[in-house]
Amino acid sequence: MSKNKDRFLNILIVSPSILAVSIFIYGFIAWSIRVSMSQWKGLTPDYTFVGLSNYISLFNDPRFLVDIRNTVIFTLVFVIGSITLGFFLAVILDQGLKGEAFFRSLFLFPMAISYIVTGVVWRWLMNPAEGDRISGFNLLFSNLHLDFLINKWHTTVTWGIAAIALAAIWQMAGYIMALYLAGLRSVPEELREASRIDGANELQIYRYVVLPILTPVTLSAIIILGHISLKVFDLIIAVAGKQYPLDVPAIYMWQTTFDGLFYGRGAAIGTLLLLSVAVLIIPYIRYTLKSEAQQ
Amino acid sequence: MKKSFVLRFTIVLLILSIVLAGCGQAASNEVEVFSWWTGGGEAAGLEAMIKIFNAEYPKITFNNAAVAGGAGTNARAVLASRLQAGDPPDSWQGHAGQELIGTYVKDSKIEPLNDLYEAEGWGKVMPATLIPLISQDGNIYSVPVNIHRANVLWYNPKLLSDNGIAVPTTIDEWLSAMETLKGVGITPLALGEQWTKMHLLETVLLGTLGADKYNGLWDGTTDWGGADVTTALENYNKIVSYANTDSASLTWQDASQLVVNGNAAFNVMGDWAEGYFRELGKAPKTDYGWAPVPGTGGTFQFLSDSFVKAVGAKHPDAAESWLKVAGSKAGQEAFNPVKGSICARTDCDKNLFGVYLQSAMDDWASNTVVGSLTHGVVANDSWKSEIDTALGAFIASQDVPTFQTGLVAACKSSGPCQ
Numbered sequence: 001m002s003k004n005k006d007r008f009l010n011i012l013i014v015s016p017s018i019l020a021v022s023i024f025i026y027g028f029i030a031w032s033i034r035v036s037m038s039q040w041k042g043l044t045p046d047y048t049f050v051g052l053s054n055y056i057s058l059f060n061d062p063r064f065l066v067d068i069r070n071t072v073i074f075t076l077v078f079v080i081g082s083i084t085l086g087f088f089l090a091v092i093l094d095q096g097l098k099g100e101a102f103f104r105s106l107f108l109f110p111m112a113i114s115y116i117v118t119g120v121v122w123r124w125l126m127n128p129a130e131g132d133r134i135s136g137f138n139l140l141f142s143n144l145h146l147d148f149l150i151n152k153w154h155t156t157v158t159w160g161i162a163a164i165a166l167a168a169i170w171q172m173a174g175y176i177m178a179l180y181l182a183g184l185r186s187v188p189e190e191l192r193e194a195s196r197i198d199g200a201n202e203l204q205i206y207r208y209v210v211l212p213i214l215t216p217v218t219l220s221a222i223i224i225l226g227h228i229s230l231k232v233f234d235l236i237i238a239v240a241g242k243q244y245p246l247d248v249p250a251i252y253m254w255q256t257t258f259d260g261l262f263y264g265r266g267a268a269i270g271t272l273l274l275l276s277v278a279v280l281i282i283p284y285i286r287y288t289l290k291s292e293a294q295q
Numbered sequence: 296m297k298k299s300f301v302l303r304f305t306i307v308l309l310i311l312s313i314v315l316a317g318c319g320q321a322a323s324n325e326v327e328v329f330s331w332w333t334g335g336g337e338a339a340g341l342e343a344m345i346k347i348f349n350a351e352y353p354k355i356t357f358n359n360a361a362v363a364g365g366a367g368t369n370a371r372a373v374l375a376s377r378l379q380a381g382d383p384p385d386s387w388q389g390h391a392g393q394e395l396i397g398t399y400v401k402d403s404k405i406e407p408l409n410d411l412y413e414a415e416g417w418g419k420v421m422p423a424t425l426i427p428l429i430s431q432d433g434n435i436y437s438v439p440v441n442i443h444r445a446n447v448l449w450y451n452p453k454l455l456s457d458n459g460i461a462v463p464t465t466i467d468e469w470l471s472a473m474e475t476l477k478g479v480g481i482t483p484l485a486l487g488e489q490w491t492k493m494h495l496l497e498t499v500l501l502g503t504l505g506a507d508k509y510n511g512l513w514d515g516t517t518d519w520g521g522a523d524v525t526t527a528l529e530n531y532n533k534i535v536s537y538a539n540t541d542s543a544s545l546t547w548q549d550a551s552q553l554v555v556n557g558n559a560a561f562n563v564m565g566d567w568a569e570g571y572f573r574e575l576g577k578a579p580k581t582d583y584g585w586a587p588v589p590g591t592g593g594t595f596q597f598l599s600d601s602f603v604k605a606v607g608a609k610h611p612d613a614a615e616s617w618l619k620v621a622g623s624k625a626g627q628e629a630f631n632p633v634k635g636s637i638c639a640r641t642d643c644d645k646n647l648f649g650v651y652l653q654s655a656m657d658d659w660a661s662n663t664v665v666g667s668l669t670h671g672v673v674a675n676d677s678w679k680s681e682i683d684t685a686l687g688a689f690i691a692s693q694d695v696p697t698f699q700t701g702l703v704a705a706c707k708s709s710g711p712c713q
Contacts, residue, residue, distance in 0.1 A: 259676060262680075
C-alpha cells in the first residue's frame, strides 16, 4: 500500500516536467515535422500536405549544398583542431610543471565566453583589410615580417568557413584539455612503469597505452564538439553576418523562415538538423546508458 | 536568501497579474501603434509626432507599442504572432510597398485607405508616380511618413578633383573614372556586406534599364532573362570588380566612412549615409559630394516607412486619426528633420532641412519615382530573399549566366513571372 502511494507521489512530482517536455519539446518537434511537409509560405499557416517535396527541393538547392559543404569543412577543422590542441595542452600540463593551476584556468577561460563575444573579437582579429587599413592578425604578421602569413581569413573563397572554425577551436580547446587532463590523471602510473620496463619509449606509451585508455574521453569529445558544430549559428553571425559564402543550415533556416517567410522550407531544414544531431547523439546515449547499467 | 526568493516570486506574480489585467481591459478611446522605432532619431521623431497627435486628439490615449531589436526583425515576429492570434495593433509600421502589400494584403490583414487619401487630399501633395508603388489593384494601403533615397552616389570631392575626374553621369563614364582611380592606386569603390551589394545591384539595374523597364521587372513586363538584364548584370560585375577587397567584413557605416576619410572615391548608399557623415562631423560638399547613381539621373529610387490600418482594428476611428496625423504636413515636418529624411509630402517647409535634404526634396517633387528592392518597395519578402540567395551565389562565383538564371527562377517562384 505504502509502496503504491510512494509510486503515485513520484509520478505526481515528475508529471509537470513530463508534461512540459512532451508539449514543448516533442509536441513542437512533431509540429515542425508537420510544417516541413506543408506548403506554408507567407504569414498565414497553410498545412496543405506536400509530402517530402520540401526536402527534395532542398537537396537540389545550390545554397543548401553550400551549407552542407560548409558544415562538413567546419566540423572537420573544428573537431580535429580542438581535439588535437586540447590533447596536446593536457599532455603538457600533465607533466607537473610549475604554475599548472594558472595555465589550466587560462586555457579554460575562453569557454566561459559566449560565442557572440568570441565572434566580435575574432572579427577584429581576422580583419581582411589591406594597405593602410591593415589590422588584427594581418598587422601583427606584417610587423613581424611574416608577410606570407597574411591572408583573407573568413573572406577567403571556399575555405573561409575554416577561419571561423579557428575561433571555435580557440573557444573549445580548453574544455577538451580539461576532459583529457581528467582522463590522463586516471591512467595508473603502474601501467606506464610496466610499459617502460617492457621497453616502450614515451611516444609508444602514449600511442599504445594512454590513448586506448582515453578512448571514451575522445568519443565524448567528438560527440560534444560534433553537435556544437552542426548547430553553429551565433559565431558565424557575429563574425560575418548573413553572407552566402559562410552560410550553414541554421542560418539558412533562420533567413528563409523569418526574412523570406518560407515556413515549410525552414521547418524542413530544422528537421534535417535535428536528424543529423540525432544520428550523432542517440548511439552515444545508448552506449552511455548501457555502460551505466553494467556498472 | 529564501526571503528574497519569496519576494521575487511575489513581484513576478504581481507583474503578471498587472499584464494580464491590462490585456483584459481595452480602453475605448485609445490607439495602439506598433513600430520598431525605439532609439535614435527614429524614436525622437515618433515622440514628436505623438505630441502633435496628443494636441489634436486630446481624448485619445496614444499607446506606443514599439518593439526593440534588429531593424524590425523582432518586431515583425511579434507582429506575425499577434496577427495569427487575431489580436492586431490598430496601426503598425512597415516599409511602404510590396513588403507590406505582399505580406499583409494577400492575407487580408490591412485595409485600403483610398477614402482617407481622398478626404485628406494626399493624392495632390504626394508625387503621382509614388501612388502605384504603394497600391495594389487600385487600392492604396499605407501612409508614408518619410522618404529616403536609395540611388545616391557619394563621392570624395578631393580625390575626384585631384585626379581630374568629373562626377560621372553614365555607367560608362563611371567605369572609366574608376579605371583611372585604380591606375593611381586609389580604391575606386567602397562596398560593404551582402545587403549593401544588393543595394548597389538595384541601382545598377535602374541605371542600365531606365525607369520604365526597371518597373517592368517587378510587374512581370520586363523579362528577367532578357538581353537588357544581361547587360545590367555585366555592368554590375564590372563595377563590383573596382570595390575594396574586404567588403564582406564591412558594415554600411564602415564602407561609407571610407569615402569621407579619403580611402575610397565612390560609395553607393541610401541617404541615411548623410546623417552618418554629419555625425562624424563632416561638411557637405567639401568632405562629401553626392549625385544620382550614374544612369539614374531624373529618377528617385525611394524607400519609406509607412503606417497601415489593421483589418479588425479595435479602435478603427482612432487608427484613422493617427493616420491623419502621420500624413499631415505638421506630423511630417515634426518627424523628418529629427529622423534625417524628407517628407513624403512635397509641401514641407524647406528651411527645416539641411543642404543635402533640400536637394533631395527638389528631386522628390520633380523626378520620376521608382521603388527600392533592398528596402521592401518593389518585391515581396519571399522574392527578395530568393534574389538575395542568387546574389550571394554570384558574389561567390562571379558567374553572370548562373546569376541571371537564378534571378529568373526567383521571379518564377515568388514574383509575377508564372
